[in-house]
Amino acid sequence: LLEFYSEIILQFVPEQIVVFVDEIQCIENLPFADQLLASIRSAHNARTTDPDFSRLAFVLLGECDPVSLVAQPELSPFGVTQQVQLAEFTRDQLELFATELNLEPEQATIALDRIYHWTRGQPYLSQKLARHIAREDADEDVVAHVDRIAKTQLAGRAALHSEPHMSHIHRAIVNDEKRKEPLLNLYGRIRKGMEVSADLGSALQRRLMAVGLIVIDHDGNLQVRNRLYRSVFTARWANDNLPTRLRVPAM
Numbered sequence: 119l120l121e122f123y124s125e126i127i128l129q130f131v132p133e134q135i136v137v138f139v140d141e142i143q144c145i146e147n148l149p150f151a152d153q154l155l156a157s158i159r160s161a162h163n164a165r166t167t168d169p170d171f172s173r174l175a176f177v178l179l180g181e182c183d184p185v186s187l188v189a190q191p192e193l194s195p196f197g198v199t200q201q202v203q204l205a206e207f208t209r210d211q212l213e214l215f216a217t218e219l220n221l222e223p224e225q226a227t228i229a230l231d232r233i234y235h236w237t238r239g240q241p242y243l244s245q246k247l248a249r250h251i252a253r254e255d256a257d258e259d260v261v262a263h264v265d266r267i268a269k270t271q272l273a274g275r276a277a278l279h280s281e282p283h284m285s286h287i288h289r290a291i292v293n294d295e296k297r298k299e300p301l302l303n304l305y306g307r308i309r310k311g312m313e314v315s316a317d318l319g320s321a322l323q324r325r326l327m328a329v330g331l332i333v334i335d336h337d338g339n340l341q342v343r344n345r346l347y348r349s350v351f352t353a354r355w356a357n358d359n360l361p362t363r364l365r366v367p368a369m
Contacts, residue, residue: 119157120164128170135174142180143328146187155188158195181290183324206239215248225260232264236272238344240330242283247272273349284350290329292359299360301325306356308332309348314340 127135145151158178164171176195184196191197212234216226229251237243247264250271256263271277277284291301304322308314316334317323323340326332331351335341342348 119153120160123157123161123174124164124168124170128174133173136177137174138177138179140179142178142187143182144180146182152188152190152193155195156193159193159198162195162198181328181330183321183328185324186321204241207241207244208239209234212239212244212248215245219248219252221251221256221260225256228260229256229264232261232268236264236268236345240344240346243272243344243346246283268346269349272346275350275352275355277350278355281350287329287331287347287351291326291331294325297322297325302356302360305331305351306353308340309342309351309353309356316340 145154158176161171161174161176178195178199184194188194188196209230212230215233216223216230219226219229221229230248233244233247233251237247247268250267251264254263254267258266272281272284278288279285291305292298294301300322304314305326316338323332326340327334331343331347332340333343342351
């Protein structure tokens with residue numbers, strides 16, 4: 119791969135080059151994962167001896183836990199990267215949607231307050247809920263209107279199958295054969311309101327944060343990211359997806 123970067127890409131493309139590797143978490147179980155990531159680190163290291171490599175940059179995108187992707191830190195590109203975390207929308211930023219909701223200004227403000235109540239600014243959910251509101255005539259109280267849409271379109275157990283985003287989070291956890299049980303047990307404790315201190319040394323905590331299901335609160339404890347997630351990923355959901363032998367003790 120390093121030869122390919124040097125002898126093909128850099129030889130035939132004279133401009134600055136950025137290579138985007140999307141869904142980086144998908145390489146975790148592939149046999150060539152270490153080689154791919156090591157080649158990116160080597161390309162970075164090569165800048166010290168070959169100035170041409172300064173024209174080559176990589177952007178790694180995904181919901182990954184970087185520490186778990188590479189066993190040897192000296193081969194990891196994440197040790198020399200600039201991390202870009204996508205934050206939630208703030209309530210003020212949601213004002214950008216105000217003119218698109220097909221509501222009077224005062225009603226739009228109330229609707230956006232309620233969107234934030236449900237999503238806490240999670241970008242995908244905030245936009246999807248706003249789009250549903252814009253497409254339906256509000257012939258009832260605005261708060262009740264937003265709550266009804268949130269509950270029927272994005273909340274509850276049915277959303278595990280009807281909403282692609284919720285389905286994705288569900289699969290990311292229950293299809294993780296190696297970590298499914300401890301992930302569900304950890305999430306179940308958090309969802310029941312038990313105090314769990316954040317520990318970035320914990321691979322399980324980092325995985326739940328990478329999926330987007332939990333965040334660290336102001337007191338340094340873990341909490342479910344927003345009300346919509348709480349309504350879909352309940353303690354019962356965690357228990358139902360544990361192996362049968364673990365369900366009664368968990369309950």
